[in-house]
Amino acid sequence: MAPSYSGVWNISTQYQYASGWPIDANLGAVGIVAGGTVAAQAAVNTVEKFLTAASSGNATDFGDLSVARQSSSSMGNDTRAIFAGGWDNYGGSSRSNVIDYITYATSGNATDFGDVAATISDANCSASNNVRGITFGGRLFSNGNLDNAIEYITIASTGNATDFGDLSVTTGTTANKARHRQGNGMSGSSTRGLASGGYTDAALQNSIQYVTIASAGNSTDFGDMSSSTDELAHMSSNTRGVIAGGSGGGGTFINTIEYVTIASTGNVTDFGDMTVAKGFLMGASSSTKGFIIGGSTASGIATVVNSIETIAFSTTGNATDFGDITTATRSGSANTSGHAAVQNESFFSPAAIGVMGGGYAATQESIIEYMNIASDGQTGLFGDLINPANSIGSGAASTTRGVSFGGNAGSRQDVIEFITFSTKGKATDFGNLATAKDASAGFSSNTRGITGGGDTGSKINVIEYITIASEGNSTDFGDLTVARERLAGSSSTTRGVFGGGTDASAKSDVIDYITIASTGNATDFGNLSAAKQFVAGCSSNTRALFAGGNSGSLVTDVEYVTIASTGNVTDFGDLSTASDRTSAVSDKTTALVHPALTNLSITRLDKFTIASTGNASDYGDLTAGNYGPKFSASNSHGGIA
Numbered sequence: 001m002a003p004s005y006s007g008v009w010n011i012s013t014q015y016q017y018a019s020g021w022p023i024d025a026n027l028g029a030v031g032i033v034a035g036g037t038v039a040a041q042a043a044v045n046t047v048e049k050f051l052t053a054a055s056s057g058n059a060t061d062f063g064d065l066s067v068a069r070q071s072s073s074s075m076g077n078d079t080r081a082i083f084a085g086g087w088d089n090y091g092g093s094s095r096s097n098v099i100d101y102i103t104y105a106t107s108g109n110a111t112d113f114g115d116v117a118a119t120i121s122d123a124n125c126s127a128s129n130n131v132r133g134i135t136f137g138g139r140l141f142s143n144g145n146l147d148n149a150i151e152y153i154t155i156a157s158t159g160n161a162t163d164f165g166d167l168s169v170t171t172g173t174t175a176n177k178a179r180h181r182q183g184n185g186m187s188g189s190s191t192r193g194l195a196s197g198g199y200t201d202a203a204l205q206n207s208i209q210y211v212t213i214a215s216a217g218n219s220t221d222f223g224d225m226s227s228s229t230d231e232l233a234h235m236s237s238n239t240r241g242v243i244a245g246g247s248g249g250g251g252t253f254i255n256t257i258e259y260v261t262i263a264s265t266g267n268v269t270d271f272g273d274m275t276v277a278k279g280f281l282m283g284a285s286s287s288t289k290g291f292i293i294g295g296s297t298a299s300g301i302a303t304v305v306n307s308i309e310t311i312a313f314s315t316t317g318n319a320t321d322f323g324d325i326t327t328a329t330r331s332g333s334a335n336t337s338g339h340a341a342v343q344n345e346s347f348f349s350p351a352a353i354g355v356m357g358g359g360y361a362a363t364q365e366s367i368i369e370y371m372n373i374a375s376d377g378q379t380g381l382f383g384d385l386i387n388p389a390n391s392i393g394s395g396a397a398s399t400t401r402g403v404s405f406g407g408n409a410g411s412r413q414d415v416i417e418f419i420t421f422s423t424k425g426k427a428t429d430f431g432n433l434a435t436a437k438d439a440s441a442g443f444s445s446n447t448r449g450i451t452g453g454g455d456t457g458s459k460i461n462v463i464e465y466i467t468i469a470s471e472g473n474s475t476d477f478g479d480l481t482v483a484r485e486r487l488a489g490s491s492s493t494t495r496g497v498f499g500g501g502t503d504a505s506a507k508s509d510v511i512d513y514i515t516i517a518s519t520g521n522a523t524d525f526g527n528l529s530a531a532k533q534f535v536a537g538c539s540s541n542t543r544a545l546f547a548g549g550n551s552g553s554l555v556t557d558v559e560y561v562t563i564a565s566t567g568n569v570t571d572f573g574d575l576s577t578a579s580d581r582t583s584a585v586s587d588k589t590t591a592l593v594h595p596a597l598t599n600l601s602i603t604r605l606d607k608f609t610i611a612s613t614g615n616a617s618d619y620g621d622l623t624a625g626n627y628g629p630k631f632s633a634s635n636s637h638g639g640i641a
Helices: none
Strands: 031-034 046-050 060-064 073-076 080-087 095-103 111-115 125-128 132-139 146-154 162-166 185-188 192-196 207-212 220-224 233-236 240-244 247-249 252-261 269-278 282-285 289-293 307-312 320-324 353-357 367-372 380-384 394-397 401-405 413-420 428-437 441-444 448-452 462-467 475-479 488-491 495-499 510-515 523-527 536-539 543-547 555-562 570-579 583-586 590-594 604-609 617-621 631-634
Touching: 073 132, 080 132, 125 192, 132 192, 192 240, 233 289, 240 289, 269 307, 353 380, 353 583, 394 448, 401 441, 401 448, 401 631, 428 462, 441 495, 441 536, 448 488, 488 543, 495 543, 536 583, 536 590, 543 583, 543 590, 543 604, 570 604, 583 631
Parallel strands: 073 125, 185 233, 233 282, 394 441, 394 631, 441 488, 488 536
Antiparallel strands: 031 046, 046 060, 073 080, 080 095, 095 111, 125 132, 132 146, 146 162, 185 192, 192 207, 207 220, 233 240, 240 252, 247 252, 252 269, 282 289, 289 307, 307 320, 353 367, 353 631, 367 380, 394 401, 401 413, 413 428, 441 448, 448 462, 462 475, 488 495, 495 510, 510 523, 536 543, 543 555, 555 570, 583 590, 590 604, 604 617
C-alpha cells in the first residue's frame, strides 16, 4: 500500500505529453517521467526520477530514452517502467515504434525492449498488471491514420508487442478506425483494463470499454461517461477507475470528476469537481489517492498550468490542492504506468502494514487482507490462513511476522500459524497451543506472542506464549485473574492487558495485566466502564484502546487506559456503528477498528489517532463484509518500539 506523495512532484524541465508515471514500486514509490515536449514544442529524450515518498525534493536525472519522443504509452510492474511508441514534436509527423524500459532501482539510460507492431505507434493509451502491459488504439506507424488495435507485452521479458484484439469500432472507415487518442481515460485493476472517451475520425466519444488483461480478445462495452471527452486525466485504485476533466471540443474544457467500479459494468457516477476546468491532463495514482497534474485551462499551448490536485479513491468529493510541479506542463498521454504495484497490492517499506484474517461470512473465512495503516484506503488481499476457514482467533506480531492463535473452523482449533509481512501468500504452520480453543485474546512484544483466555468447551484462564521468531508449540505463562472468553488484548513493549469478556456466569468488566518478558499470573489492572464481551483491543506503546462490544446491547464506546499505570478506563470516543464481534489493528499512532456487527453489511474500517481522543473517522473498507473477532496483527504494532 502506498505512502503519502507530498512533495514529490517537482520536475526540473517543462514537459508536455509526458509519457509515464510509474508509481508505488517495492523500493519505495519511485516515480518516473520520460520524454515529452518542452515549451518550444521539441520532443526530448530525458528520463527523470522522482524522489521516494519519504524524501521530498526536486526530481533528479535518471538517464535518457533511446529516441526523443512524446505521446508514448507507458506500462510497468513492481521493478520496470516501459515506454512504447511516440512521435517527434507537437503536430509533427515522424513516429517511433520503439519500446524502451528502465529498472527503477538503477539509474541509467533506457534499454531496448522491442517494438510495437507496425500498425500503432503514438497517441495510444495503456494499462498493466504485474505481468502484462497493454496498449490501446493510436495512430498508424505508416501513415498517421487512426487505428483500433490492442497489443500486449509480457513485462518481465523483452520482445515485440503481440496482437491482443481490437477496440470496438463505433465510427470510422476501414482506414480510419476508432482509437483512443492522446489523453483519453485509462484505468484498471489487476484483472481489467478500461479505456474511456477519446476521439475517432468523426467525433469525440463517451464510451468506456474494457478488456480482461489475462485473456486476449476484443474490448467489451462497459458503459458511458456523462459527456464525450478526450484529453482527460485517468487514475485508479484496484477497485475504482476515476476520470477527470478533459476537452469537450472547440477549445472547451470540463471540470467534472467521475468514477466507475472496475469489477462491475455500468455508466459513470459523479465523484466531484476539479478546482478549475482543464484538459490535456496527466493522471497518476497511489493505492489510495489519485493525482491530476498540469493541463491547460484554455485552448493553445500557452495556457498550461503547474497545479497538482488530489482525490482519495475511498470517498467522493471535490479535488483539493496538492502542490505544484516546477514548470507549467500540459500533457495528453501521461499514464499511470507502474500502477501494477497498486493493482497487485505490493508492499512498501517502511510502511506500517496491518493484516486482518478469518472471520465469519456465510461460513468461517480464511482470507487475510492487508492495509497500509498510515494511508486511508481500501484493503488488499494478502493470502489465506491454513485452515479452510477460521473465525474467532487472536493474533500477535513482531516487525516481520504476524501470528494467529486457535480459532474455529467448524470446530475449535489448536493450530498456531504465521505470515511473513514482506511476502504475500498462505500462512505457514508454526506449532500448536496446549489445547484447542477459540475466543481468546492476543498481543505481543517484538519477541514474544501471548494468548490468554478463551473457550475450550468451557471458559479458561490459561495464558500461553511463544517466541515469534522460532516456530514451536506454546509454553505455559500463567493464569488470568478470572477465567473468561471473548475478551480483548493490547500491549506496549513491556506490558500486556486483557479486558472484558464473558466469565462462567456473566459478562465481565475486568482488566488484567502481565509483564510480557516474565512469566506468572496476571494482576488486577482496573475495570471497563461496563461488563461487556466481544471488545476489540489495540494500542500504541503507551495507551490501550477497548472498542465496541456487547454489554447486553451493542455499544459504540471506545475507552482507554495508560498501559504503564493501573486504573479504570477513560472515555475516548465512539465507533461509527454500535458493534460487537469487533476487530482492530494498530501501529504506534493509529488504530483501525472493524465495527462488524453480527451481519455482513459493514465493511468500513474506523480510524482513530491513539494519542488523541475523539470519534471515529473513515479509513476505507475491507473487501467484503465479515465479522469476527478476527486474527489481526501489524508489523508496527504498539508493542514494537
